[in-house]
Each structure stands twice: as C-alpha cells, then as structure tokens.
Amino acid sequence: MPFVSEANQxxxxxxxxxxxxxxxxxxxILDNRTVGRQARTIFLTCVTALAFFAAADWFNYxxxxxxxxxxxxxxxSMAITFALAPALPVxxxxxxxxxxxxxxxxVLLALHAMVELATIVGGFVFYVDEANVYHRGAWxxxxxxxxxxxxxxxxxxxxxxxxxYQSSNVVAMLAILAVLGVGVGIQIANSNVRTxxxxxxxxxxxxxxxxxxxxxxxxxxxxLLNRHSYDEELSAPPLPxxxxxxxxxxxxxxxxxxxxxxxxxxxxxxxxxxxxxFGSSGRCxxxxxxxxxxxxxxxxxxxxxxxxxxxxxxxRERERTNVFPPFRGVRARRNVGxxxxxxSFPLQTNACTRQSVRVESGGVHxxxxxxxxxxxxxxxxxx
Numbered sequence: 001m002p003f004v005s006e007a008n009q010x011x012x013x014x015x016x017x018x019x020x021x022x023x024x025x026x027x028x029i030l031d032n033r034t035v036g037r038q039a040r041t042i043f044l045t046c047v048t049a050l051a052f053f054a055a056a057d058w059f060n061y062x063x064x065x066x067x068x069x070x071x072x073x074x075x076x077s078m079a080i081t082f083a084l085a086p087a088l089p090v091x092x093x094x095x096x097x098x099x100x101x102x103x104x105x106x107v108l109l110a111l112h113a114m115v116e117l118a119t120i121v122g123g124f125v126f127y128v129d130e131a132n133v134y135h136r137g138a139w140x141x142x143x144x145x146x147x148x149x150x151x152x153x154x155x156x157x158x159x160x161x162x163x164x165y166q167s168s169n170v171v172a173m174l175a176i177l178a179v180l181g182v183g184v185g186i187q188i189a190n191s192n193v194r195t196x197x198x199x200x201x202x203x204x205x206x207x208x209x210x211x212x213x214x215x216x217x218x219x220x221x222x223x224l225l226n227r228h229s230y231d232e233e234l235s236a237p238p239l240p241x242x243x244x245x246x247x248x249x250x251x252x253x254x255x256x257x258x259x260x261x262x263x264x265x266x267x268x269x270x271x272x273x274x275x276x277x278f279g280s281s282g283r284c285x286x287x288x289x290x291x292x293x294x295x296x297x298x299x300x301x302x303x304x305x306x307x308x309x310x311x312x313x314x315x316r317e318r319e320r321t322n323v324f325p326p327f328r329g330v331r332a333r334r335n336v337g338x339x340x341x342x343x344s345f346p347l348q349t350n351a352c353t354r355q356s357v358r359v360e361s362g363g364v365h366x367x368x369x370x371x372x373x374x375x376x377x378x379x380x381x382x383x
Contacts, residue, residue, distance in 0.1 A: 008062050011194050015058040018198045022051045025205045034212045039095040043208050046088050050204065053081045054197040060134065061194065068132040075120055075128050082125055083116035086147045088200070089154035092207060096161045105153055112146045115139070136191075144188070151180065158207075166225055166275075166283055167214045176206045219286040221264055222271030230285040230293060238297045241282070244307070246274065248290035269317060277310045 026047050029040055056077040064074055087109050119125045124139040158173045183199015219226040225233075248270065255263040267290065274292055275284050282296035296303060 007192060014198055015054055018054050018201055019051055022047050022201055032212060034216050042091050042095050046091060046204055049084060050201050057197060064132045071128055071132045074132055078126055079116050079120045082143050083113040086112060086150040089150045093154045093157040096157050165214055165218050165223060172210050176203050179203050222268055222286045224271050225283060225285045227287050230287050233295060242296040242303050244294040246292040251290040273310060273313045277306050
C-alpha cells in the first residue's frame with residue numbers, strides 16, 4: 001500500500017496541515033476588509049491555486065507508482081503547476097501597483113507557459129515515465145530561472161512599495177524570501193523532501209499580512225501614512241525629532257468651487273510633493289482633511305530649506321498644471337509649523353500632537369495664487 005512508506009506518511013501529514021492552513025487563510029482573506037476587492041480576489045486565487053498544487057503533488061507522489069493508469073492526470077497536473085506557479089508572485093506584485101505594468105514579465109510568463117504545455121508531449125521540462133514516476137527534464141532549469149525572475153520581480157516591487165508608502169518592509173521581505181528560498185531549495189536538493197508548497201503557502205500568507213498592514217497604515221487618497229500611523233508614532237516618537245505641521249487654509253472653498261474630485265487631485269499632488277521633499281528625512285502623514293504632519297529624524301537643521309523647497313515645488317506644479325487655482329481673487333496660504341523636540345522631552349505630555357504645536361502668526365507670509373506660508377517655532381519652546 002502507498003501509505004506504508006514512512007516518507008509518504010510524513011508527506012501526507014505535511015500536506016494536510018498545508019491544506020488546512022490554506023483553508024484558514026482563505027477565510028481570513030474573505031473576511032478582510034482592509035484591502036480592496038481586487039487584492040482579495042488575487043490573493044484568494046493564489047491560495048486556491050496553491051491548494052491545487054499541493055494536493056496534486058501529494059496525490060501524484062503518494063499514489064503515482066501504484067496507479068500507472070493515472071499517468072495522464074499526473075502529466076497534465078504537473079504541466080499546469082509548472083505553467084502557473086511563476087505567475088503567483090507576479091500577480092501578488094500587481095496588487096501593489098496595478099497601474100505599474102511590466103509587459104516584459106507578462107510576455108516571459110506567456111512564453112514559459114507555452115513551453116510547459118509543450119512539455120506534455122515533448123517532455124522538455126519534466127516527463128512522467130510509463131510507471132507513472134516523475135523525472136526532471138533537460139529544460140528543468142528554465143522553470144527555475146523563470147520562477148526566480150518572478151520572485152525577484154515581487155521583491156523589487158515590494159521594495160518600491162516600501163519607499164512609496166513609507167513602509168520599512170525590506171527586512172520583512174528578505175525574511176519571507178528566505179522562507180520561500182529554503183523551502184524550495186530543500187526540495188530541489190532532495191526531491192523526496194517535499195517542502196516546496198508548504199513554504200510557498202507560508203510565504204504568500206505572510207506577504208498578505210504584510211500587505212494588509214501597509215494598507216491599514218496608508219491614507220487611501222494621498223498614499224501618505226494615515227492618522228492611525230501618526231497616533232502610533234506619537235506613542236513613542238523618535239527623539240530628537242522635528243515636527244512639521246502643514247495646514248492648507250481655506251481649502252473648503254476649493255471643494256465648494258471646483259468640486260471634491262478636483263480638491264482630491266490637489267490634496268494628492270500636495271502629498272506627493274511633501275513626500276518628495278521630506279520623505280528621505282522623516283515620515284510624512286495626512287492627519288486630517290487638509291492637514292499634514294512630517295516627523296523629521298534626519299537633517300533637522302535643514303527644515304527651513306526643505307520647507308522652501310516644498311514651496312518652490314508647488315510653484316512649479318502650479319505653473320505646469322494650474323492644479324492649484326486662485327479663488328475669490330484673494331491670496332490663499334498654507335501654514336507650516338516647525339518644532340524640534342530634544343531627547344529629554346517629556347513623552348507623557350504627548351507633545352507632538354497637532355494641538356501642542358504653536359504657529360507664530362507673525363512668521364506666516366502669503367504667496368500670490370497659492371497655498372503656501374511658513375512659520376518656525378523656537379526649538380527651545382516647549383509650550
């Protein structure tokens with residue numbers, strides 16, 4: 001009997017745990033409302049595909065030699081697995097940046113799928129002998145190279161996402177990649193140790209958790225960190241730091257005059273410029289409708305220069321797209337409050353909150369046709 005082998009019993013137990021794990025993951029994904037419907041659909045499709053891959057691999061490994069009549073199922077299921085497996089990391093990468101298309105990777109996956117389907121009759125990447133036993137073919141490395149490229153593509157997109165959404169996920173991505181690499185590598189070294197699909201399943205779910213956390217901390221409109229992230233940061237602010245508060249004044253008139261959709265475009269553009277200017281020096285947050293905060297931990301002595309750079313960027317954007325319309329024929333302004341907190345600052349006062357940052361009205365200046373103004377708070381003032 002196929003189950004008599006101890007190796008088969010171990011593999012059966014591992015597969016059962018993997019399938020139960022994927023079932024629980026599918027339930028969690030369906031119940032999750034943090035990520036969008038498209039992302040849930042993609043992750044759920046990946047989980048379903050992994051369940052098929054793991055179940056087919058178990059069935060073919062345990063019963064293959066005992067049931068040679070099922071050779072056609074063995075060949076077709078393996079071809080499907082080999083053709084679709086590299087598409088999983090690419091599909092997951094698509095959830096992060098759906099508009100950041102990479103045609104070359106899509107073409108590569110299509111060509112690879114054609115090779116795998118041709119393997120059914122040609123035995124290029126793998127073949128199944130008459131006894132229904134699987135063997136690697138001469139082109140097996142083609143599959144491994146394509147799978148490796150797809151995985152690297154996911155890592156690159158994840159790092160880009162970390163920079164875009166201010167998520168320090170590089171270490172997490174390396175850890176997830178290590179889980180994937182070790183699991184797949186063990187099975188490549190010894191095909192009797194079936195750790196590939198359990199490792200891939202764990203990596204996908206870990207990635208879903210990481211992605212959900214990133215979405216939870218990000219403002220949907222501006223892609224800056226949201227109020228929840230800001231409140232978390234305030235619970236243990238990185239001292240010393242400089243807090244920059246940016247408030248768009250009279251923005252309600254923009255919404256009332258040009259519509260909320262246009263106001264959203266303005267806010268998204270302002271946020272993009274804030275991130276471009278301050279992103280390398282600290283963390284940028286949208287804390288309210290038209291309020292932004294930057295907590296600077298690097299180069300705090302250059303805050304005024306950075307504020308001026310933001311103003312110049314807004315001027316250029318206004319000249320290029322007229323995205324910031326003048327209204328009521330008067331000058332609009334934006335207030336920027338800056339405050340440096342020393343290492344010894346008492347955290348229990350929650351001193352970084354928006355209410356505690358005092359902007360000196362005398363330091364605010366107005367600019368024709370725009371929103372920008374600035375005010376610097378004395379670094380030694382703790383009131």
